[in-house]
Amino acid sequence: MTLSPRVRPYDNVLLDLDGCVWVGDEALPGAAEAVSALREAGKSILFLTNDVRHAPEGFVRKLWKLGVQASLDEVLSVGSAVQFFLAENFSGTAYVVGAQALVDHVADAGLRIVNNTPFATRADVVVVAGHDDVVFEELKVATQAVMRGAALIGATRDANFPMPDGAWPGTGAILAAIEVASGRTATFVIGKPEPGMYAAALDRLDGGRTLGVGDRLDVDVAGARRAGLDSALVLTGATSREQADAAQPRPTHVADSLGDLVLG
Numbered sequence: 001m002t003l004s005p006r007v008r009p010y011d012n013v014l015l016d017l018d019g020c021v022w023v024g025d026e027a028l029p030g031a032a033e034a035v036s037a038l039r040e041a042g043k044s045i046l047f048l049t050n051d052v053r054h055a056p057e058g059f060v061r062k063l064w065k066l067g068v069q070a071s072l073d074e075v076l077s078v079g080s081a082v083q084f085f086l087a088e089n090f091s092g093t094a095y096v097v098g099a100q101a102l103v104d105h106v107a108d109a110g111l112r113i114v115n116n117t118p119f120a121t122r123a124d125v126v127v128v129a130g131h132d133d134v135v136f137e138e139l140k141v142a143t144q145a146v147m148r149g150a151a152l153i154g155a156t157r158d159a160n161f162p163m164p165d166g167a168w169p170g171t172g173a174i175l176a177a178i179e180v181a182s183g184r185t186a187t188f189v190i191g192k193p194e195p196g197m198y199a200a201a202l203d204r205l206d207g208g209r210t211l212g213v214g215d216r217l218d219v220d221v222a223g224a225r226r227a228g229l230d231s232a233l234v235l236t237g238a239t240s241r242e243q244a245d246a247a248q249p250r251p252t253h254v255a256d257s258l259g260d261l262v263l264g
Contacts, residue, residue: 001037004264006232006253011208012044014201014224016192017059018051019162019215019237020258026164027066028236030259035068037262045074046201048212050156050191050219052079052129052171055101076201078155078191079105082127084200085190086111086153092124095145097138097174099131102155121145128178128186129155130171139177146182156191158219162237193223202227211252213261215239221251234258 007013015021021031038045047070049059056075063070079102086094086109094111096103106127107113114120121144128142146152158170171191179185191197192214202210212229214220215237224231230252233244244254255261 001033001040001263003037003041004260004262006255006264007038007043007211007262008041009209010043010211010230012046012205012210013038014046014048014198014210014212014229015258016214016216016220016237017047017049020213020220020234021047021063021068022066023162023237024164025062027068028257028259030257030263032067034258034262039069044205044208045070046204047075048192048197048201048214049075050078050158050171051161052077052082052102052155052191053099053131055104056080058101073204076197076204078197079129081197081200082106082129082153082155082190083109085109085188085196086125086127090125090151093119093122094125094127095120095123095142095150096127097131097134097142097178098127098129098155099133102127102129102131122148123150125153126150126178127153127155128171128175130158130169130174134174139174139181142178143181146178146184151187152178152182152184154186154189156219157189158191158216160238162215167238192219193226195226198223198227198229213258217243217247217251221247225249232261234261 157172160167212224
């Protein structure tokens with residue numbers, strides 16, 4: 001398969017997942033073929049995702065299930081970035097709003113998880129990410145811990161993410177609820193478009209010219225630009241053609257889908 005002129009000049013491609021490679025549990029049309037074409041052309045691929053509902057191994061399994069080859073080294077999730085950041089900067093106890101995958105990342109960073117203990121509201125750190133089973137008790141405990149002085153760490157500020165039945169609330173919506181309730185702004189936010197995710201990604205690559213691909217202007221395109229990279233916006237997720245046309249500054253490339261971007 002011949003690559004389109006838009007992606008041919010790049011040595012490396014950073015690929016978002018939600019809204020770029022898949023929506024929900026279904027691969028987007030042409031996505032698997034696009035990834036195969038990039039591999040055949042010798043491009044290095046790194047899947048860069050703000051999704052914190054699954055461990056990196058879960059993303060690899062899902063990619064294979066949907067016909068996209070991937071190795072664990074090719075997936076950089078914000079959960080992994082949160083783990084690295086916490087290990088470098090924090091110790092003590094943590095209360096986690098998030099799926100089990102995020103709890104595991106925080107524990108692997110060396111913090112003691114105090115969820116479901118009498119010490120939860122006295123945690124040193126509160127780590128927040130959206131997940132499918134958010135309940136009021138989590139928001140309450142997190143709010144009380146932050147008001148007692150805990151550092152508030154957000155995985156991302158993504159307001160929502162695309163699903164087959166429409167947008168679902170993202171980590172940013174859950175983080176905003178805790179910020180409003182506690183009167184405190186997050187001490188740190190880790191995921192795209194923050195520079196840390198891109199620094200970690202570029203550390204995994206061998207140099208060369210890199211293209212960041214995703215479906216969000218405020219996350220994927222803004223993050224790539226802040227990291228000094230070219231960007232490509234695909235219109236299969238959170239952004240419409242009208243929004244793309246009105247964007248200032250514009251992405252380097254705009255395509256109807258990943259397949260259209262890669263294969264033209």
